[in-house]
Amino acid sequence: MSDVARLAGVSIKTVSRVVNDEPAVHPDTAERVMAAIEQLGFRRNLGARNLRRGSTTGTIGLIVEDVGNPFYSELNRAVERIATSFGRQVLTGSSEENSDRERELVLEFCARRVDGILVVPAGLQHGYLVPEMRAGTPVVFIDRPAGDIVADTVLVDNLGGTIEAVTHLARHGHRRIAFLGDSPDIFTAAERLRGFREGCVRNGISYDESLVSMRTPTPEYIGDAVQRLLEGPDAATAVIAGNNRVAVHLLRALAHAERRPAMVSFDDFELADLLDPPVTVVAHDVSALGHAAAELLFSRVQGDQSPPRKVVLPVHLVARGSGEVAP
């Protein structure tokens, strides 16, 4: 900036005035300054500006499990859209379902003085966030609640959705329904399992633990589970996939199976409607999730001090075929 000032023959303050469109600069002076800026390729340093003005940095942080997972990338997109409408930019990070990494990312974002943080938490302990939140960094939890603090949270109706899935299958005659979930440490996985139990109860199906498998989904694990649960005289006739990752692995494992069970997936995914049979899913609006969370975050950024809110978004079953086959 001082280079620009020297070249234009003015003080740096005048350059500052020009780049900030402040009035009270003579048009001729402004033009000289602009020319100097152009010539030198000057670009104002936003970091210094924010420091001096004590203003916000114009950034928010978003932490998900994996930005490459279509579910989270859709979330990312929705968040970005709102952030842009508020003139903010988005720092993203993948926690890889690792609570240490989550913590590291959050604290680094705080050190960068982001205006707020959206997080799909990996861990269950969020005490480390208390000083940051007290210091004025709003945090909104997405898809899973905070572990041991009260904070703004936006969830989907995991319980209701899974109950609906069980009911749907029961209505089509299934009594032996398997549930393949993710690691029970994950809130949504545990909650959906709870919904599965509750669904069994409500439909007069005896809950059979041997039909349940809860692990981080890998092709191997899902393949084994399929073998175990879907073969033999007492095999399950239907299966619920606890999330989109499980569903994809499950579909691959079932591709060459002789008998295909009825299937419902929690989470919709691209091309589910084009498979054979098309996959019945419990769908929820991921964009709406990101949208709601980001809107909530920005209301906090703008000073909303009301008590922490908990928003639960609805889900709905989309019957496409795979869930409507008879036992």
Place this chain on the structure above:
Amino acid sequence: MSDVARLAGVSIKTVSRVVNDEPAVHPDTAERVMAAIEQLGFRRNLGARNLRRGSTTGTIGLIVEDVGNPFYSELNRAVERIATSFGRQVLTGSSEENSDRERELVLEFCARRVDGILVVPAGLQHGYLVPEMRAGTPVVFIDRPAGDIVADTVLVDNLGGTIEAVTHLARHGHRRIAFLGDSPDIFTAAERLRGFREGCVRNGISYDESLVSMRTPTPEYIGDAVQRLLEGPDAATAVIAGNNRVAVHLLRALAHAERRPAMVSFDDFELADLLDPPVTVVAHDVSALGHAAAELLFSRVQGDQSPPRKVVLPVHLVARGSGEVAP
């Protein structure tokens, strides 16, 4: 920081020493300072630190068409992985295939003094980048080259891949092959069309313009194209989808068609192997694309001044079924 200093009864410089793990601080003093930091929830302001040290900000910018598109989110993930290994964080933005938005994002990233920028360019004019690059912000173009400047670029072999697709279909007896591409303003779309022509020539197929359609893919446009190209006496017996978006819309349009043409998609996509028939694709390693681009960027960040490089990554045809049906 001065609050911490006051509470611990030391100077701010000593606090600085403690948070930077500098030696020559008495253990007792350090402990007092740490306690004060803990009590006040102090977190060092990275912006101020970077300003003072004149060091890099520890961030890079990534601009793609749409962070929600699985193709770009996989790229995002690969970039993030490299960035993390270099201790950097990633600012992301979606250009929405709009060159003004691209420019806006780039310039804002520059104002934030990112250490480097990775961009899938939307526009064809990048003169605006010259001052920024001269000022020391390295830029690497991904998937598409820069419009009117020379710069580091990482591409995939669009030409070769499409030639291979045509050859594959020709080898299975197809002579009337349709090509459904994206808008010809997009480099990859134009290049793949060029590959299509070249592939026709090499396989002794007369290039028939009426079998080509180049537009931004929407369900309507693809549906119309399917009607036009795949029906009637002179219909195409095979079709090449110019990218993953086109492929998805095409599959949906074909789902209820009576005669299904042979099909090859440029770009692999999730579940392509589970469709009926499984979709033959020209696959390329999106992670490798992000990886190579990020590695190149960081070599520039670390001072590599060699002439701009152009990297072209190989593609390979994955025969799964849809491309092997006879006319």
Place this chain on the structure above:
DNA sequence: GGTCACTATGACAACGTTGTCTCCACCCGG
């Protein structure tokens, strides 16, 4: 006991901006 090396600490300036205050020149009305 004086010099020396070394440890632990602080004062101060500077990074690139911008807010505040001040200053000067000019114009207007009386």
Place this chain on the structure above:
DNA sequence: CCGGGTGGAGACAACGTTGTCATAGTGACC
């Protein structure tokens, strides 16, 4: 001709850090 208002511009401090240099204290050695 003077007082007051206004438009245009600069000097200076401050944002929260850290690099540089200075200083005071402590042993150790000859």
